Amino acid sequence: MKLLKTTVWALLIGLSFQNCAKKAEEKKEESTTEEKSASREIWTKEQAKDWYGKKDWIVGADFLPSTAINQLEMFQEASFDTATINRELGWAEGIGMNTMRVYLHDLLWQQDSTGFLKRLDTFLSIADKHKIKPVFVIFDSCWDPFPKLGTQRAPKPGVHNSGWVQSPGYNALKDSTQYPRLEQYVKGVVKEFADDDRVLAWDIWNEPDNTNNSSYGKVELPNKVDYVLPLMKKAFGWARSVNPEQPLTAGVWAGDWTSHETLKPIEKASIDESDVISFHNYDNANEFEKRIKQLQQYDRPMICTEYMSRGNGSFFEGSLPIAKKYNVGAINWGLVDGKSQTRYPWDSWKKTYTSEPTLWFHDIFRKDGKPYKQAEVDLIKQLTARK
Numbered sequence: 001m002k003l004l005k006t007t008v009w010a011l012l013i014g015l016s017f018q019n020c021a022k023k024a025e026e027k028k029e030e031s032t033t034e035e036k037s038a039s040r041e042i043w044t045k046e047q048a049k050d051w052y053g054k055k056d057w058i059v060g061a062d063f064l065p066s067t068a069i070n071q072l073e074m075f076q077e078a079s080f081d082t083a084t085i086n087r088e089l090g091w092a093e094g095i096g097m098n099t100m101r102v103y104l105h106d107l108l109w110q111q112d113s114t115g116f117l118k119r120l121d122t123f124l125s126i127a128d129k130h131k132i133k134p135v136f137v138i139f140d141s142c143w144d145p146f147p148k149l150g151t152q153r154a155p156k157p158g159v160h161n162s163g164w165v166q167s168p169g170y171n172a173l174k175d176s177t178q179y180p181r182l183e184q185y186v187k188g189v190v191k192e193f194a195d196d197d198r199v200l201a202w203d204i205w206n207e208p209d210n211t212n213n214s215s216y217g218k219v220e221l222p223n224k225v226d227y228v229l230p231l232m233k234k235a236f237g238w239a240r241s242v243n244p245e246q247p248l249t250a251g252v253w254a255g256d257w258t259s260h261e262t263l264k265p266i267e268k269a270s271i272d273e274s275d276v277i278s279f280h281n282y283d284n285a286n287e288f289e290k291r292i293k294q295l296q297q298y299d300r301p302m303i304c305t306e307y308m309s310r311g312n313g314s315f316f317e318g319s320l321p322i323a324k325k326y327n328v329g330a331i332n333w334g335l336v337d338g339k340s341q342t343r344y345p346w347d348s349w350k351k352t353y354t355s356e357p358t359l360w361f362h363d364i365f366r367k368d369g370k371p372y373k374q375a376e377v378d379l380i381k382q383l384t385a386r387k
Contacts, residue, residue, distance in 0.1 A: 039237075039240055039241040039242075039243065040240050040243045040244075041240070042240070042248075042272075042273065042274075042275060043247060043275035043276075045299050045300055047275070048247065048275050048276050048300045048301050049300070049301060051247060051275075051276075051301070052276065052301035055200075056098060056386070057324060057327065057329070057384070058098065058099050058200070058303055058329030058330070058331070059096065059097050059098060059099065059320075059329070059330050059331070059380070059383070059384050060092065060097045060098060060099035060100050060101065060132070060135075060330075060331045060332075061092065061097065061100060061101070061331060061332050061333070061334060061335040061364065062100070062101045062102075062103075062305075062306060062331060062332070062333045062334060062335075063088075063089075063092075063100035063101065063102050063134075063335050064102075064103070064335075064338065064340050065081055065084040065085050065088055065336070065338065066084060066088065066336045066337065066338025066339065066367050067079075067081045067084045067338060067339065068081065068338070068339060068340075069152050069153070069154075069155055069162075069163035069164070069339040069340060070147075070152060070163050070164045070165050070340075071103040071104060071105040071108070071140075071164075071165065071167065072105055072107065072108065072147065072149060072152055072165065073152045073163075073339075074102075074103075075104070075105070075108050075116060075119055075120070075123075076108065076111070076149070076150075077112065077115055077119070078151075079152075080119050080122075082122060082123075082126060085123065085126055086126050086129075086130075087369075088335060088336050088365070089126060089127055089129075089130040089132055090130055091335070091336070091365055091369055092130065092132060092335055093130035093131055093132060095364075095377050095380045095381045095384070096380060096381050096383075096384025096385060097132065097380070097384065098131060098132055098133065098384075099132060099133055099134060099135060099200050099329075099331060100127065100132055100134045100135070100331075100335070101134070101135045101137060101203065101305055101306075101331045102123070102134045102135070102136055102137065103136075103137040103140055103167075103206070104120075104136055104137060104138060104167070104189065105147065105165070105167040106139070106167050106168050106172065106181070106182055106185045107147055107149050107167070107169075109184070109185040109188060109189065110149075110181060110185070111149050113184075113185075113188060116189075117188070117189070117192050120189070120192070120193070124193070124196065124198040124199065125198075127198065128198045133197075133198055133199060133200035134198075134199060134200060135200050135201045135202070135203050135303075135305065135331070136189070136193075136199060136201075136202055136203065137203040137205075137206050138167075138185075138186055138189070138190075138202060138203065138204050138205065138235060138239070139167050139168065139204065139205040139206070139208075139232070139235060140166055140167050140205070140206040140207070141166055141205065141206065141207050141208050141209065141210045141211075141212075141224070141228060142161075142164060142166060142206060142207055142210050142212060143161055143164035143165060143166060143212060143215060143216065144163070144164060144165045144166060144216060145165075145166045145169050145170035145173075145212075145216055145219065145220055145221065146165070146169055146170055146171075146219075147165035147166060147167065147169045148165075155339050155340075155341050158341070158344055158348055158352065158353035158354065159341060159344065159348045159349060159353075160340075160341055160342055160344045160345060160346055160348045160349065160361065161340050161341070161342055162341060163339070163340070164340065168182055170219075170220070170221050173221055173224070173227050173228070173231070174221055174227060179231070179234070182231070182235070183234070183238050186235050186238040186239055187238050187239075187241065187242050190202060190238075190239045190242050190244050191242035193244075194242050194243060194244040194245060194246075195244075195245050199246050200246060201246050201247045201248070201249060201276065201303075202239055202244060202246055202247070202248050202249070203249055203250065203251065203278065203305060204232065204235050204236055204239060204248055204249065204250045204273070205228070205232045205235065205250045205270075206250075206251070207251070207253050207280070208225070208228045208229070208232050208250065208266055208270070209224075209225045209228065209229075209254075209264070209266045209267075210253075211224055211225075214346065214347075214349055214350065215349045225266055228266070229265060229266050229269060232250065232266070232269060232270075232273075233269055233273065236248060236250075236273040247274075247275035247276045248273070248274060248275050249270075249274040249275060249276050249277065249278040249303070249305075250269075250270040250273065250274060250278070251270065251278035251279050251280050251305050251306070252267045252270050252271065252277075252278075252279050252280075252295075253279065253280035253281075253306070255267055257291065257294040257295060258294060259297070260297070271298060274300075275300075276300055276301045276302070276303060277295050277298055277300045277301070277302045277303070278302070278303045278304070278305045279291060279295060279302070279303075279304055279305070280304065280305060280306035280307065281304060281306075281307050281314070281319070282306070282307060282308075282309040282312050282314045283312065283313060283314055284313040284314065284318060285315075285318030285319055285322055288304075288307065288314070288318065288319045288322055288323075289322050289326075292304075292322070292323075292326050292328055301329075302326075302328045302329065303328065303329030303330075303331065304319075304323060304328055304329065304330050304331065305329075305331045306331065306332070306333050307319050307330065307331075307332055307333070308332035308333055308334075308362065309333065309345075309346075309361055309362060310359050310360060310361060310362075311345045311357075311359055311361045312345075312361075315376075316332070316376045316379055316380060317375075317376070317379055320379065320380065320383055321383065324383055332362075332364075333362045333363075334362035334363035334364065335363065335364055335365060336363060336364070336365045336366070336367060337360070337363045337365065337366055337367060337372070338367060342361060342362040342363055343356065343357065343360040343361055343362060343363050343372075344357060344361060345357065345361040346361070360372050364376065364377065364380075
């Protein structure tokens with residue numbers, strides 16, 4: 001009898017364990033299914049047009065507060081300057097702008113992911129107060145390939161973007177063991193704001209194949225693009241896996257856009273992975289219009305995420321009316337002259353400037369809020385005014 005009871009108990013315990021294991025497996029399958037269903041596809045043309053059709057004409061600037069030299073200084077706790085951000089976004093609102101393109105950095109996530117997300121939320125609240133919905137840039141191939149956390153260096157006198165840093169930097173880009181960290185960064189940031197109406201869009205990688213030949217070319221990672229291309233594709237997948245309601249994009253910025261066949265592989269990937277098309281153009285008005293017409297072949301909404309370099313022949317009065325004519329979003333480089341010193345031209349890396357250039361290269365306002373050119377501000381206000 002005792003043996004029978006022991007056997008029955010053993011059977012019951014065995015069945016109980018089996019049942020628990022089955023439920024655990026079912027729960028795991030459900031979790032996997034939910035995760036798969038959460039990962040959305042690239043938007044169809046119709047979805048992209050529906051999203052864009054609900055927006056006012058998108059106009060804004062690439063934004064860095066005048067007190068920050070780069071993305072790290074903008075968002076690290078010790079230098080997060082909400083007063084300046086609030087003041088300068090107010091100037092943008094005052095001329096009718098409704099977006100800002102804002103660069104993030106993977107090291108900010110590594111340093112303090114919780115604090116970083118809180119500061120992003122604070123930034124979004126300030127922007128929202130000014131009716132501005134930012135485009136957040138996840139990765140960036142431009143300028144210094146050796147970013148470091150902590151106090152950032154002072155600007156080099158007279159040099160354009162002397163302190164801007166790449167994300168990921170040289171060391172992380174070449175080291176695939178750091179990619180899980182980069183994956184956590186992308187998923188963590190996008191997931192936090194995936195259904196947040198205060199975010200306009202996600203720009204996955206700025207100028208991914210830029211090798212910075214005129215500045216840091218000699219110390220860049222050899223065959224940099226061979227590392228960037230597969231990682232950029234992964235980054236698009238990571239961002240889509242958390243099902244953002246906002247569009248994803250990566251801008252084309254150089255090359256032959258005559259047809260899809262004339263694109264370089266990294267340009268094809270940028271176009272193919274994007275929900276909406278984005279591009280850069282720092283040329284004259286005719287070239288700006290030509291580029292728009294070339295990209296019309298994709299039949300998707302378009303946003304120019306960088307333009308306006310006066311010394312290169314790109315002016316508000318040339319490009320902005322064309323952007324409006326074709327209903328293309330327009331985001332110029334630079335809002336307020338500051339530590340980035342982008343009023344100086346690109347050639348300041350080779351040529352010495354001892355005083356402010358007569359013709360500013362980028363930027364709209366001086367630090368005190370006075371416009372560099374009142375006529376430009378008047379034009380922007382006129383074109384952005386609701387009728």
